[in-house]
Amino acid sequence: MKISIGNDHAGPDYKKAIVEFLEKNGHEVINHGTNTTDSVDYPDFGHPVATDVEKGKADFGIVICGSGNGIAMTVNKHQGIRAALCWTKEIAALARQHNDANIISIPARFTSIPQAVEMVDMFLKTDFEGGRHQNRVNKISCS
Template sequence: MMKIALGNDHRGVPVKQRVIALLKELGHEVLDLGTNSPASVDYPDYAVAVAEAVARGEADRGILICGTGHGMCIAANKVAGIRATNCRDVIDAELSRRHNNANVLCLSADLVGEEMSEKMIRVWLTTEFEGGRHARRTEKISAYERCHMKTEGHC
Protein backbone atom coordinates (compact mmCIF):
# COMPACT_ATOMS: atom_id res chain seq x y z
CA MET A 1 0.00 0.00 0.00
CA MET A 2 0.94 3.65 -0.19
CA LYS A 3 1.77 6.47 2.17
CA ILE A 4 -0.61 9.36 1.47
CA ALA A 5 0.14 12.92 2.62
CA LEU A 6 -3.07 14.70 3.48
CA GLY A 7 -3.67 18.41 3.95
CA ASN A 8 -6.60 20.78 4.10
CA ASP A 9 -7.71 24.24 5.03
CA HIS A 10 -10.46 25.05 7.54
CA ARG A 11 -13.23 24.24 5.05
CA GLY A 12 -11.81 20.77 4.51
CA VAL A 13 -11.67 19.66 8.16
CA PRO A 14 -14.96 17.66 8.17
CA VAL A 15 -14.15 16.00 4.84
CA LYS A 16 -10.62 15.12 5.94
CA GLN A 17 -11.85 12.91 8.77
CA ARG A 18 -13.84 10.80 6.29
CA VAL A 19 -10.87 10.65 3.90
CA ILE A 20 -8.56 9.47 6.69
CA ALA A 21 -11.04 6.72 7.61
CA LEU A 22 -11.30 5.61 3.97
CA LEU A 23 -7.54 5.59 3.42
CA LYS A 24 -6.97 3.52 6.56
CA GLU A 25 -9.78 1.14 5.56
CA LEU A 26 -8.00 0.66 2.22
CA GLY A 27 -4.76 -0.13 4.06
CA HIS A 28 -2.86 3.07 3.31
CA GLU A 29 -0.67 4.97 5.76
CA VAL A 30 -1.73 8.59 6.31
CA LEU A 31 0.64 11.50 6.89
CA ASP A 32 -1.74 14.17 8.23
CA LEU A 33 -0.22 17.61 7.64
CA GLY A 34 -3.22 19.57 8.96
CA THR A 35 -5.13 21.61 9.71
CA ASN A 36 -7.36 20.05 12.33
CA SER A 37 -9.00 23.32 13.37
CA PRO A 38 -12.03 25.09 11.91
CA ALA A 39 -10.22 28.43 12.45
CA SER A 40 -9.43 30.21 9.19
CA VAL A 41 -6.01 29.31 7.73
CA ASP A 42 -4.17 29.99 4.47
CA TYR A 43 -4.49 27.07 2.06
CA PRO A 44 -1.07 27.57 0.38
CA ASP A 45 0.67 26.59 3.63
CA TYR A 46 -0.94 23.15 3.56
CA ALA A 47 -0.78 22.69 -0.21
CA VAL A 48 2.96 23.30 -0.26
CA ALA A 49 3.56 21.06 2.78
CA VAL A 50 1.81 18.13 1.08
CA ALA A 51 3.38 18.82 -2.32
CA GLU A 52 6.86 18.99 -0.83
CA ALA A 53 6.31 15.73 1.08
CA VAL A 54 5.39 14.03 -2.20
CA ALA A 55 8.20 15.68 -4.17
CA ARG A 56 10.78 14.64 -1.54
CA GLY A 57 9.51 11.06 -1.53
CA GLU A 58 8.22 11.22 2.04
CA ALA A 59 4.80 10.24 0.69
CA ASP A 60 3.81 8.32 -2.43
CA ARG A 61 0.90 10.62 -3.23
CA GLY A 62 -1.01 13.51 -1.71
CA ILE A 63 -4.61 14.54 -1.21
CA LEU A 64 -5.61 18.16 -0.56
CA ILE A 65 -9.02 19.52 0.44
CA CYS A 66 -10.32 23.09 0.38
CA GLY A 67 -13.61 24.77 -0.51
CA THR A 68 -13.31 24.30 -4.28
CA GLY A 69 -10.02 22.44 -4.67
CA HIS A 70 -8.78 25.17 -7.00
CA GLY A 71 -6.56 27.08 -4.59
CA MET A 72 -4.88 23.94 -3.30
CA CYS A 73 -4.29 22.74 -6.86
CA ILE A 74 -2.75 26.01 -7.99
CA ALA A 75 -0.45 26.17 -4.95
CA ALA A 76 0.62 22.51 -5.10
CA ASN A 77 1.53 22.79 -8.78
CA LYS A 78 4.15 25.42 -7.91
CA VAL A 79 6.31 22.65 -6.42
CA ALA A 80 8.64 20.98 -8.92
CA GLY A 81 7.68 17.39 -9.64
CA ILE A 82 4.06 17.82 -8.64
CA ARG A 83 1.19 17.11 -10.98
CA ALA A 84 -1.83 18.13 -8.92
CA THR A 85 -5.32 17.68 -10.31
CA ASN A 86 -8.67 19.08 -9.23
CA CYS A 87 -11.30 16.45 -9.97
CA ARG A 88 -15.09 16.62 -9.96
CA ASP A 89 -15.96 13.08 -11.08
CA VAL A 90 -14.57 9.57 -11.47
CA ILE A 91 -13.58 10.09 -15.12
CA ASP A 92 -11.48 13.12 -14.12
CA ALA A 93 -9.79 11.06 -11.40
CA GLU A 94 -9.09 8.11 -13.68
CA LEU A 95 -7.73 10.14 -16.58
CA SER A 96 -5.59 12.29 -14.30
CA ARG A 97 -3.73 9.12 -13.38
CA ARG A 98 -3.82 7.26 -16.72
CA HIS A 99 -2.80 10.20 -18.89
CA ASN A 100 -1.12 12.72 -16.57
CA ASN A 101 0.39 10.59 -13.79
CA ALA A 102 -1.12 12.99 -11.24
CA ASN A 103 0.47 12.58 -7.83
CA VAL A 104 -1.72 14.99 -5.83
CA LEU A 105 -5.52 14.87 -5.83
CA CYS A 106 -7.34 18.09 -4.90
CA LEU A 107 -10.89 17.79 -3.65
CA SER A 108 -13.69 20.28 -3.10
CA ALA A 109 -15.26 20.25 0.35
CA ASP A 110 -18.16 22.38 -0.87
CA LEU A 111 -18.97 21.22 -4.41
CA VAL A 112 -18.48 17.45 -4.45
CA GLY A 113 -20.50 15.10 -2.27
CA GLU A 114 -19.14 12.48 0.10
CA GLU A 115 -20.03 9.52 -2.13
CA MET A 116 -18.40 11.03 -5.23
CA SER A 117 -15.29 12.01 -3.28
CA GLU A 118 -14.93 8.44 -2.02
CA LYS A 119 -15.37 7.00 -5.52
CA MET A 120 -12.80 9.41 -6.93
CA ILE A 121 -10.26 8.57 -4.24
CA ARG A 122 -10.69 4.82 -4.79
CA VAL A 123 -10.26 5.16 -8.56
CA TRP A 124 -7.38 7.63 -8.30
CA LEU A 125 -5.43 5.40 -5.91
CA THR A 126 -5.85 2.25 -8.02
CA THR A 127 -5.40 3.63 -11.54
CA GLU A 128 -1.95 3.19 -13.07
CA PHE A 129 -0.19 5.59 -15.42
CA GLU A 130 -0.39 4.35 -19.02
CA GLY A 131 3.01 5.64 -20.09
CA GLY A 132 3.63 5.59 -23.84
CA ARG A 133 2.69 8.87 -25.52
CA HIS A 134 1.57 10.18 -22.13
CA ALA A 135 5.04 9.59 -20.66
CA ARG A 136 6.53 11.62 -23.50
CA ARG A 137 4.17 14.46 -22.64
CA THR A 138 4.73 14.40 -18.89
CA GLU A 139 8.49 14.25 -19.51
CA LYS A 140 8.21 17.55 -21.39
CA ILE A 141 6.70 19.08 -18.26
CA SER A 142 9.49 17.60 -16.13
CA ALA A 143 12.12 18.93 -18.56
CA TYR A 144 10.63 22.41 -18.29
CA GLU A 145 10.73 22.17 -14.50
CA ARG A 146 14.38 21.12 -14.53
CA CYS A 147 15.30 24.13 -16.69
CA HIS A 148 13.13 26.81 -15.14
CA MET A 149 12.19 25.93 -11.56
CA LYS A 150 14.23 26.06 -8.39
CA THR A 151 14.08 22.51 -7.05
CA GLU A 152 15.72 22.78 -3.65
CA GLY A 153 15.87 25.14 -0.73
CA HIS A 154 13.23 27.26 0.91
CA CYS A 155 12.55 30.97 0.96
Template sequence: MKIAIGSDHAGFELKEKIKDFLNEKDIEVIDLGTNSIQSVDYPDFAKEVGKCVVKKEADFGILICGTGIGMSIAANKIKGIRAALCTIPEMGKLARQHNNANILVLPGRLIGFELASWIVNAFLNSDFEGGRHERRINKISQLEE
Protein backbone atom coordinates in the same frame (compact mmCIF):
# COMPACT_ATOMS: atom_id res chain seq x y z
CA MET B 1 0.71 2.66 0.23
CA LYS B 2 1.22 5.92 2.09
CA ILE B 3 -0.85 9.07 1.44
CA ALA B 4 -0.06 12.61 2.63
CA ILE B 5 -3.25 14.58 3.16
CA GLY B 6 -3.91 18.22 3.90
CA SER B 7 -6.70 20.74 3.80
CA ASP B 8 -7.64 24.24 4.72
CA HIS B 9 -10.62 25.04 6.96
CA ALA B 10 -13.12 24.59 4.10
CA GLY B 11 -11.83 21.09 3.40
CA PHE B 12 -11.32 19.97 7.00
CA GLU B 13 -14.51 17.96 7.44
CA LEU B 14 -14.07 16.08 4.14
CA LYS B 15 -10.39 15.49 4.98
CA GLU B 16 -11.35 13.78 8.22
CA LYS B 17 -13.80 11.50 6.40
CA ILE B 18 -11.28 10.68 3.68
CA LYS B 19 -8.68 9.84 6.35
CA ASP B 20 -11.08 7.35 7.94
CA PHE B 21 -11.89 5.91 4.51
CA LEU B 22 -8.20 5.38 3.74
CA ASN B 23 -7.49 3.89 7.17
CA GLU B 24 -10.31 1.38 6.64
CA LYS B 25 -8.46 0.28 3.48
CA ASP B 26 -5.23 -0.16 5.51
CA ILE B 27 -3.63 2.78 3.72
CA GLU B 28 -1.20 4.73 5.90
CA VAL B 29 -2.12 8.40 6.17
CA ILE B 30 0.18 11.30 6.99
CA ASP B 31 -2.11 14.13 8.13
CA LEU B 32 -0.41 17.47 7.59
CA GLY B 33 -3.35 19.57 8.80
CA THR B 34 -5.32 21.65 9.26
CA ASN B 35 -6.88 20.33 12.43
CA SER B 36 -10.05 22.42 12.73
CA ILE B 37 -12.46 24.67 10.86
CA GLN B 38 -10.51 27.73 12.07
CA SER B 39 -9.54 29.90 9.09
CA VAL B 40 -6.08 29.11 7.65
CA ASP B 41 -4.18 29.74 4.41
CA TYR B 42 -4.36 26.88 1.90
CA PRO B 43 -0.89 27.46 0.35
CA ASP B 44 0.72 26.41 3.63
CA PHE B 45 -0.87 22.96 3.42
CA ALA B 46 -0.27 22.58 -0.32
CA LYS B 47 3.41 23.23 0.39
CA GLU B 48 3.65 20.62 3.15
CA VAL B 49 1.86 17.88 1.22
CA GLY B 50 3.79 18.72 -1.95
CA LYS B 51 7.14 18.54 -0.16
CA CYS B 52 6.18 15.20 1.37
CA VAL B 53 5.35 13.75 -2.06
CA VAL B 54 8.44 15.17 -3.78
CA LYS B 55 10.69 13.77 -1.02
CA LYS B 56 8.95 10.39 -1.52
CA GLU B 57 7.82 10.31 2.10
CA ALA B 58 4.39 9.51 0.66
CA ASP B 59 3.34 7.76 -2.54
CA PHE B 60 0.63 10.31 -3.31
CA GLY B 61 -1.00 13.37 -1.82
CA ILE B 62 -4.58 14.49 -1.36
CA LEU B 63 -5.42 18.17 -0.89
CA ILE B 64 -8.83 19.64 -0.12
CA CYS B 65 -10.02 23.24 -0.04
CA GLY B 66 -13.36 24.87 -0.79
CA THR B 67 -13.25 24.70 -4.59
CA GLY B 68 -9.95 22.88 -5.03
CA ILE B 69 -8.71 25.67 -7.27
CA GLY B 70 -6.44 27.39 -4.76
CA MET B 71 -4.84 24.14 -3.64
CA SER B 72 -4.28 23.13 -7.27
CA ILE B 73 -2.59 26.40 -8.14
CA ALA B 74 -0.40 26.35 -5.03
CA ALA B 75 0.61 22.68 -5.26
CA ASN B 76 1.50 22.94 -8.94
CA LYS B 77 4.08 25.63 -8.11
CA ILE B 78 6.19 22.93 -6.44
CA LYS B 79 8.74 21.34 -8.76
CA GLY B 80 7.84 17.70 -9.37
CA ILE B 81 4.19 18.02 -8.41
CA ARG B 82 1.37 17.28 -10.82
CA ALA B 83 -1.76 18.11 -8.85
CA ALA B 84 -5.11 17.38 -10.47
CA LEU B 85 -8.43 18.86 -9.37
CA CYS B 86 -11.00 16.11 -9.91
CA THR B 87 -14.77 16.30 -9.53
CA ILE B 88 -15.82 12.92 -10.94
CA PRO B 89 -14.20 9.47 -10.77
CA GLU B 90 -13.26 9.44 -14.47
CA MET B 91 -11.14 12.55 -13.90
CA GLY B 92 -9.34 10.79 -11.03
CA LYS B 93 -8.65 7.77 -13.22
CA LEU B 94 -7.42 9.82 -16.19
CA ALA B 95 -5.34 12.12 -13.99
CA ARG B 96 -3.26 9.06 -13.10
CA GLN B 97 -3.38 7.25 -16.46
CA HIS B 98 -2.62 10.21 -18.73
CA ASN B 99 -1.05 12.87 -16.52
CA ASN B 100 0.79 10.77 -13.92
CA ALA B 101 -0.73 13.05 -11.27
CA ASN B 102 0.82 12.61 -7.86
CA ILE B 103 -1.61 14.77 -5.90
CA LEU B 104 -5.39 14.53 -6.04
CA VAL B 105 -7.21 17.77 -5.26
CA LEU B 106 -10.83 17.72 -4.12
CA PRO B 107 -13.36 20.56 -3.74
CA GLY B 108 -14.61 20.22 -0.17
CA ARG B 109 -17.54 22.63 -0.56
CA LEU B 110 -18.76 21.23 -3.87
CA ILE B 111 -18.89 17.45 -3.46
CA GLY B 112 -19.97 15.08 -0.73
CA PHE B 113 -18.07 12.25 0.88
CA GLU B 114 -19.58 9.48 -1.26
CA LEU B 115 -18.51 11.09 -4.54
CA ALA B 116 -15.14 12.03 -3.04
CA SER B 117 -14.54 8.40 -2.01
CA TRP B 118 -15.29 7.22 -5.56
CA ILE B 119 -12.80 9.76 -6.93
CA VAL B 120 -10.13 8.71 -4.42
CA ASN B 121 -10.65 5.04 -5.37
CA ALA B 122 -10.39 5.82 -9.08
CA PHE B 123 -7.22 7.84 -8.54
CA LEU B 124 -5.48 5.31 -6.29
CA ASN B 125 -6.47 2.27 -8.35
CA SER B 126 -5.17 3.65 -11.66
CA ASP B 127 -1.64 3.54 -13.02
CA PHE B 128 0.24 5.82 -15.37
CA GLU B 129 0.02 4.39 -18.90
CA GLY B 130 3.29 5.87 -20.16
CA GLY B 131 3.68 5.69 -23.94
CA ARG B 132 2.56 8.85 -25.68
CA HIS B 133 1.71 10.35 -22.29
CA GLU B 134 5.34 10.03 -21.13
CA ARG B 135 6.44 12.50 -23.80
CA ARG B 136 3.89 15.03 -22.57
CA ILE B 137 4.84 14.59 -18.92
CA ASN B 138 8.48 15.16 -19.88
CA LYS B 139 7.47 18.43 -21.55
CA ILE B 140 5.71 19.51 -18.37
CA SER B 141 8.88 18.75 -16.40
CA GLN B 142 10.86 20.88 -18.85
CA LEU B 143 8.57 23.82 -18.06
CA GLU B 144 9.77 23.63 -14.46
CA GLU B 145 13.40 24.26 -15.46
Protein backbone atom coordinates in the same frame (compact mmCIF):
# COMPACT_ATOMS: atom_id res chain seq x y z
CA MET C 1 0.94 3.05 0.38
CA LYS C 2 1.80 6.21 2.24
CA ILE C 3 -0.51 9.15 1.52
CA SER C 4 0.00 12.77 2.56
CA ILE C 5 -3.14 14.86 3.05
CA GLY C 6 -3.72 18.55 3.68
CA ASN C 7 -6.79 20.74 3.85
CA ASP C 8 -7.97 24.17 4.78
CA HIS C 9 -11.11 25.15 6.73
CA ALA C 10 -13.41 23.94 3.92
CA GLY C 11 -12.26 20.35 4.24
CA PRO C 12 -11.98 18.92 7.76
CA ASP C 13 -15.04 16.67 7.36
CA TYR C 14 -13.78 15.54 3.95
CA LYS C 15 -10.35 14.81 5.36
CA LYS C 16 -11.79 12.83 8.24
CA ALA C 17 -13.84 10.60 5.90
CA ILE C 18 -10.93 10.15 3.48
CA VAL C 19 -8.46 9.30 6.24
CA GLU C 20 -10.88 6.73 7.68
CA PHE C 21 -11.26 5.19 4.21
CA LEU C 22 -7.49 5.14 3.62
CA GLU C 23 -6.64 3.63 6.99
CA LYS C 24 -9.40 1.03 6.63
CA ASN C 25 -7.74 0.01 3.37
CA GLY C 26 -4.28 -0.35 4.89
CA HIS C 27 -2.73 2.96 3.84
CA GLU C 28 -0.52 5.04 6.10
CA VAL C 29 -1.56 8.70 6.30
CA ILE C 30 0.52 11.80 6.99
CA ASN C 31 -1.91 14.51 8.11
CA HIS C 32 -1.02 18.14 7.44
CA GLY C 33 -4.58 19.48 7.46
CA THR C 34 -6.52 21.54 9.91
CA ASN C 35 -9.23 19.87 11.98
CA THR C 36 -11.42 22.95 12.39
CA THR C 37 -13.52 25.27 10.24
CA ASP C 38 -11.65 28.32 11.58
CA SER C 39 -10.30 30.30 8.63
CA VAL C 40 -6.74 29.34 7.64
CA ASP C 41 -4.52 29.80 4.58
CA TYR C 42 -4.49 26.79 2.24
CA PRO C 43 -0.80 27.20 1.22
CA ASP C 44 0.19 26.43 4.81
CA PHE C 45 -1.31 22.95 4.36
CA GLY C 46 -0.59 22.38 0.67
CA HIS C 47 3.15 22.98 0.69
CA PRO C 48 3.87 20.23 3.26
CA VAL C 49 1.88 17.71 1.19
CA ALA C 50 3.78 18.64 -1.97
CA THR C 51 7.08 18.40 -0.11
CA ASP C 52 6.19 14.91 1.17
CA VAL C 53 5.49 13.70 -2.38
CA GLU C 54 8.43 15.61 -3.86
CA LYS C 55 10.89 14.13 -1.33
CA GLY C 56 9.47 10.59 -1.54
CA LYS C 57 8.06 10.59 1.99
CA ALA C 58 4.63 9.86 0.49
CA ASP C 59 3.56 7.96 -2.62
CA PHE C 60 0.64 10.29 -3.36
CA GLY C 61 -0.97 13.41 -1.98
CA ILE C 62 -4.51 14.63 -1.41
CA VAL C 63 -5.30 18.31 -0.98
CA ILE C 64 -8.66 19.88 -0.21
CA CYS C 65 -9.92 23.45 -0.23
CA GLY C 66 -13.19 25.15 -1.11
CA SER C 67 -12.74 25.28 -4.88
CA GLY C 68 -9.73 22.97 -5.08
CA ASN C 69 -8.03 25.59 -7.24
CA GLY C 70 -5.94 27.57 -4.77
CA ILE C 71 -4.42 24.55 -3.12
CA ALA C 72 -3.80 22.90 -6.53
CA MET C 73 -1.98 26.02 -7.71
CA THR C 74 0.07 25.96 -4.53
CA VAL C 75 1.24 22.36 -4.79
CA ASN C 76 1.89 22.63 -8.53
CA LYS C 77 4.64 25.17 -7.78
CA HIS C 78 6.78 22.25 -6.57
CA GLN C 79 9.04 20.45 -9.04
CA GLY C 80 7.82 16.97 -9.90
CA ILE C 81 4.30 17.61 -8.66
CA ARG C 82 1.40 17.06 -11.01
CA ALA C 83 -1.74 17.93 -9.08
CA ALA C 84 -5.09 17.46 -10.76
CA LEU C 85 -8.28 19.23 -9.75
CA CYS C 86 -10.96 16.53 -9.86
CA TRP C 87 -14.71 16.59 -9.37
CA THR C 88 -15.66 13.14 -10.69
CA LYS C 89 -14.12 9.69 -10.41
CA GLU C 90 -13.72 9.63 -14.20
CA ILE C 91 -11.57 12.77 -14.14
CA ALA C 92 -9.55 11.28 -11.27
CA ALA C 93 -8.90 8.16 -13.38
CA LEU C 94 -7.87 10.21 -16.42
CA ALA C 95 -5.57 12.36 -14.29
CA ARG C 96 -3.67 9.21 -13.35
CA GLN C 97 -3.90 7.41 -16.71
CA HIS C 98 -2.93 10.31 -18.96
CA ASN C 99 -1.13 12.82 -16.74
CA ASP C 100 0.55 10.63 -14.12
CA ALA C 101 -0.92 12.96 -11.48
CA ASN C 102 0.59 12.38 -8.05
CA ILE C 103 -1.69 14.69 -6.07
CA ILE C 104 -5.46 14.92 -6.29
CA SER C 105 -7.10 18.24 -5.46
CA ILE C 106 -10.67 18.08 -4.21
CA PRO C 107 -13.12 21.02 -4.29
CA ALA C 108 -15.01 20.59 -1.01
CA ARG C 109 -17.68 23.15 -1.87
CA PHE C 110 -18.53 21.43 -5.15
CA THR C 111 -18.42 17.71 -4.32
CA SER C 112 -19.99 15.54 -1.66
CA ILE C 113 -17.98 13.57 0.86
CA PRO C 114 -18.99 10.23 -0.74
CA GLN C 115 -17.89 11.60 -4.14
CA ALA C 116 -14.56 12.69 -2.67
CA VAL C 117 -13.91 9.26 -1.18
CA GLU C 118 -14.86 7.62 -4.48
CA MET C 119 -12.46 9.92 -6.37
CA VAL C 120 -9.61 9.13 -3.99
CA ASP C 121 -10.28 5.41 -4.36
CA MET C 122 -10.24 5.66 -8.16
CA PHE C 123 -7.15 7.89 -8.14
CA LEU C 124 -5.16 5.42 -6.04
CA LYS C 125 -6.30 2.34 -7.99
CA THR C 126 -5.52 3.76 -11.43
CA ASP C 127 -2.12 3.34 -13.04
CA PHE C 128 -0.38 5.69 -15.45
CA GLU C 129 -0.70 4.33 -18.99
CA GLY C 130 2.66 5.64 -20.20
CA GLY C 131 3.09 5.21 -23.94
CA ARG C 132 2.08 8.31 -25.90
CA HIS C 133 1.28 10.07 -22.62
CA GLN C 134 4.84 9.80 -21.28
CA ASN C 135 6.25 12.31 -23.77
CA ARG C 136 3.55 14.82 -22.80
CA VAL C 137 4.19 14.34 -19.10
CA ASN C 138 7.91 14.86 -19.73
CA LYS C 139 7.12 18.27 -21.25
CA ILE C 140 5.25 19.48 -18.14
CA SER C 141 8.39 20.21 -16.11
CA CYS C 142 10.14 23.53 -16.73
CA SER C 143 13.55 22.29 -15.65
